[in-house]
Each structure stands twice: as C-alpha cells, then as structure tokens.
Amino acid sequence: MRNRSGWAHRHPLNNADRTGMDTKTWAANNLAARLLAKPWSRQSVAATIKAECPHLPPPDRRALGRHILPIGQPYPPAPAELATHIRTCEHFRASSPRTIALTPPIFAPIHAFANLPMPQLATTGVLAAWLGLTAETLRWLSDERQFHHRASSPKLQYYRYAFAAKSSGPPRLIEAPKPTLKSIQRRILDGVLAPIPVHGAAHGFVKARSALTGAQIHAAEAVLVTFDLTQFFPSLAYPRIHGLFRALGYPHAAARALAGLCTTTTPATIIGNLPPAAQPLHAIPHLPQGAPTSPALANLLAWRLDCRLAGLARAAGAHHTRYADDLAFSGGPAFGRALENFQHAVAKIASEEGFALNPTKTRIMPASACQRVTGLLVNQHCNTPRQAYDTLKATLHNCARHGPNDQNPTNEPDLRAHLAGRIAWMAHINPARGEKLYTLFDAIKW
Secondary structure: OOOOOOHHHHOHHHOHHHHOOOHHHHHHHHHHHHHHOOOOOHHHHHHHHHHHOOOOOHHHHHHHHHHHHHHHOOOOOOHHHHHHHHHOOOOOOOOOOOOOOOOOOOOOOOHHHOOOOOOOOOOHHHHHHHHOOOHHHHHHHOOOOOOHHHOOOHHHOOEEEEEEOOOOOOOEEEEEEOHHHHHHHHHHHHHHHOOOOOOOOEOOOOOOOOHHHHHHOOOOOOEEEEEEEOOOOOOOEHHHHHHHHHHOOOOHHHHHHHHHHHOEOOOHHHHOOOOOOOHHHHOOOEOOOOOOOHHHHHHHHOHHHHHHHHHHHHHOOEEEEEEOOEEEEEEOHHHHHOHHHHHHHHHHHHHHOOOOEOHHHOEEEEOOOOOEEOOEEOOOOOEOOHHHHHHHHHHHHHHHHHOHHHOOOOOOOOHHHHHHHHHHHHHHHOHHHHHHHHHHHHOOOO
8 A cells, every 4th residue: 555645645536526527437437447448248247347336235236237238239338438328327326536456458359259360459559569560650540630531632641542433323432542551451451350250141352252152142043133232331430340340359449540540531632523422421431442451341340231131031032142232132933022022121221230222223133134143144054244255255356366556445554464354254254255265365466
C-alpha cells in the first residue's frame, strides 16, 4: 500500500472529485475496461462483475449481467458505449473509488473464431511492429485523424481513383490503394483474413471456388433468377468492419486501426463525379472496391446474408450462390411458380442485412431462354456464350493474318497477355474451344 503522497493517492481515478468525474462514472468506466479485457461470454461477464462489484448483492449482480450481455451481441461494444450502458442499469451502484490495477488488453476472439491461426495483436504498438510500421505511420495510414476525405492533392491521397465502364448504368469507381498501403492490406489479408472460412454459397474471391463453380450449381434447371446488390462494397461501412475485427479477438484500439487500414473515405473532389445515390456511401469510411482486403471482408460480412438466403432457397426447393454482388437462385417448376413471393423475400432479407437490390438488374430466365450466371451459359451445362467465342476467334484470326498491331481497338497495353488471359478463361470453361483458340494464338507473329 502506497502512502498518501504516492501514486495511489494522486491518480485521477482515485480522486474523482478533482477531475469532475463522479464516483458512479468512475466505477462504470472501470467495470467496462475490465469486461472488455476478457473474452465476452456469460461466464466471464458474471465473474468480472463479482470481482469488481463485491458490494452488490448476488441478485443485483445477476441483474446487472443480464443488462450488460445483450449489448455485446454479436460484437463487444466500444468502452465508452459500454460504460454508458452500465450507468443506466438500476442495479448498478458504485463503491468508493479505489486503486485500479490496470489490466493490459488481450487478444480474445469469440467462440466461433477461437481456434483460427491469426496473429494475436493486442495493442496498436504490436500491430505496428507486425506490419513493419512506426506508430505514427500506422496512425497516418489508418486515417485516425480523419484527414483523407479533405485531401485534394493526389500526393496526399492514399488511393488512386478511376472509373470503370459497366455494361449498363453509370461507371463503377475503382479505389486502388497506393503501393505502401496495398502491401499492408495484403499482409492483413494473408495473415488475418485468409484463415477465416466463408459461407458455402460464396464463390467469388474464395480459394478453390470461381465463377465456374458457382455457375455449375445452376446448370440444367427449369428456372434461374439472378439479383444484383447495388453499391455492394461501399455499403459496408466502418462500424461493421470494426465489429468484425473485434469479434476476431482484437481489442478496441487494435481493431480500430485494422478497420482504418481497410476502409477509406472518398475525397470530395472525387465524390462529385459519382451518381447522387452513391455519394453518401462514399462520404463515410467504407470498403473500397480495388483494395486487396475488400473482397474477403465483404464475404465475411455477408455471412448472415448468405445464411438467410440459403435457408430461403432450401425452403423453396432451390439452389443459391453468390459471386460478390451477384445473387443466383435456380430450381424446378414449383420454384418458378412461387417467384413473386420469393423476390419480395430476397429483397426483405437483403435490406435487413444492410444491402439493397438493384431492381433494374433482376433477371428471370426459364429453360426456354438463355440462362446466364456470371456471364456463363447454364442451360444444359456450363459454357461460354457462342458470340464471345466467335469474337475472340475472329480477333485471333485477324492477328495471325494481318499482324497484331492493328487488332487492338481497346488499346490494351499488353495485347498478347490480354488475349492469352481470355483464351485461358475460355479453355477453363470449354477445353475443346480453348484448344482451337490456342492453335490460332500460336500462329500469330508478335
């Protein structure tokens, strides 16, 4: 025990009246810090309340636990939010201020993520060292001071911006991180996000899955219906990213830095070029389309969406897949007869999970029409559209006959690599067609 001139007497938490902090606020802050330093479970919360509030009768401690637990579902809350919530409980009463034995933050994942091989980064200092950064650089790149949306000079911006044309609708904004941030995001992707399993319905940006594996599930079905989730990446905002990292076990400050590294706020000079409906989503921290971490985070945050849509599909006797923002469902004649109610249910689930459908892109395709999923035909078996094959075949033929210099209408910087990639994709879907295309490709004199 220190004497009256020591630290214990001078510490502001032991002199609440000097700092303007009343005793109840001090006690609530202390209890919140203790709760968040341990795994969030019913047993842990009860044990912490018993240890920190021995002055409360057992019925009051149990009632306080029942009051606290729901706010931590599905993710533990921020310290200030939890402390405020504790103060509102009528069963919470503070004892007199006393010395706090400060407990360092610990890595404490929820049960579902408890055994995954992730780095245990309990503080921002440990996180910075793991990323090979200084603490100041980590604060800068994670945009802790919310500077990026005000940066008008490209030199001060963390991302490069470009608009990619779409087959329909306004162009899509690509927010590509600059090399330093991109390498950091790849480390987060490989070290933190890659070990986490995603839902079986997700086929985009998942190892051993692809547009082909997703399309094969819908081959030779009586009815196929597809939906498009509008503004898929920008609709996933910072609070959901932070909540995910908290659930993975990272304490509040470390989760905040990780979420900051994986999100961005689009500068005002860029937002003005977006459609009005998309501007509010880009004006707040969101997942950037173009960052290495965004597809993995989006798949993880769409887990509940995938679960609910898969359940809906099973109830309707249908199959379900999702490739990024493309939803596909297929089934027999009974499924086709119930489509009107089914579409309303899909829209309702998407809305409740924080997403929205683009009604102009909903497609209902019976077996008598061309059925397409992620650009592939699935009427009888998976195949590429005949027109795409014929167009590529004609391009290769002209390159072989007239030379490749005049056969680049889209101004590809590396035409040879571009054509080789298109052939490889087509050969992956249809090996017989791929063999014919490779024969033409080999005849080109580069």
